[in-house]
Amino acid sequence: MLDFDVEMEQFAQIKVIGVGGGGNNAINRMVESGLRGVEFLAVNTDKQALFLSKANMKIQIGDKLTKGLGAGSDPEIGQKAAEENRDEIAQALKGSDMVFVTAGMGGGTGTGAAPVVAAVAKEMGILTVGVVTKPFTFEGRKRMAQAERGIAQLKEHVDTLIIIPNDRLLQIIQKNTSMVEAFKMADDILKQGVQGISDLIAVPGLVNLDFADVKTIMLNTGIAHMGTGRASGENRAEEAAKQAVHSPLLETSIEGARGVLLNITGGADLGLLEVNAAAELVQKSADPEANIIFGAVIDESLNDELLITVIATGFDRGLGSINIPTAKKPEFSSFFGNKNNGTMSSLNNTSSLSNNANTQTTTNNANPVTKPTTNPMADMLDNDLDIPAFLRKSNKK
Structure with a gap:
């Protein structure tokens, strides 16, 4: 006789992992919105930001490296920090069937650590979806180039990747729209997508789907x-x-x-x-x-x-996809500036995974960074964002 006493634990377990400041902020807004049926995990190098996080699970990465003071907009520090706590990340992901890795690209922790978190999930056989934002143009060429490299690296270690350019917000908001309201619009894409999948799996419907259906569409499919x-x-x-x-x-x-x-x-x-x-x-x-x-x-x-x-x-070349640069191997040592310090060795051992998510997207070379920005607002933002959190606070005193 079949037992139909169904509990939530029997459904596919979905986790949303916010990496870095942008990812943690997205999680906070999703928790506030009442998103149901998922667990939240905040990952950051900034101890103070983690303290303010509303996630039910938190991991401070790179404490030995950063002393809890952030990555200073250096992706290599973000990557090393995640490597330092790789086992702890894997432990937090145990039992997951699907994870969404969300981050704001262009800074240090999100750009450097998100690919590590995604690689850990993929190694564990978890369906892994990346949802990331690209910085505003006014944040400067350096930050945009850093974001594009981070996106290319992340693409190698997720099943599906969704990219939200912050510049698009400028095209749809009203003149009196606040920054908080604008960023909520971007978060809604992730929130509604996660909620839609969660509802499909866990909520009885007129036409029922299960996790196998979700996996059929999203496994190893690249840009989405x-x-x-x-x-x-x-x-x-x-x-x-x-x-x-x-x-x-x-x-x-x-x-x-x-x-x-x-x-x-x-x-x-x-x-x-x-x-x-x-x-x-x-x-x-x-x-x-x-x-x-x-x-x-x-x-x-x-x-x-x-x-x-x-x-x-599952887009054909040139249809539905976007142009992003291709990450060169070896993975991270060349990716974040050709620094010969032997970083990311464990990710290099997962090269078999990197072939999964790049078969159906178009790529081209990243635009070279030839001149520093002359936009005063960009200079101000870039200079400020490239300084670790504790130095910014001391400068403002």
């Missing part, structure tokens, strides 16, 4: 599009689907995608014709031969609203 849409009213299905397909904060779309995970969540009045309209729009945008996995969930708290989450992967 993760969009959400929310609408109400007469044409809510089409409007929500359009928002999800053409997410304004991403450089990607679902055009040419060969794998699509589509989740539609609505109230008790969710209609079959509405579901069909949304699914048709997604189908027309993807590759004609795309594998589309569909789920529908009833959430009576939505009332008249309809929420659609689309995760698209």
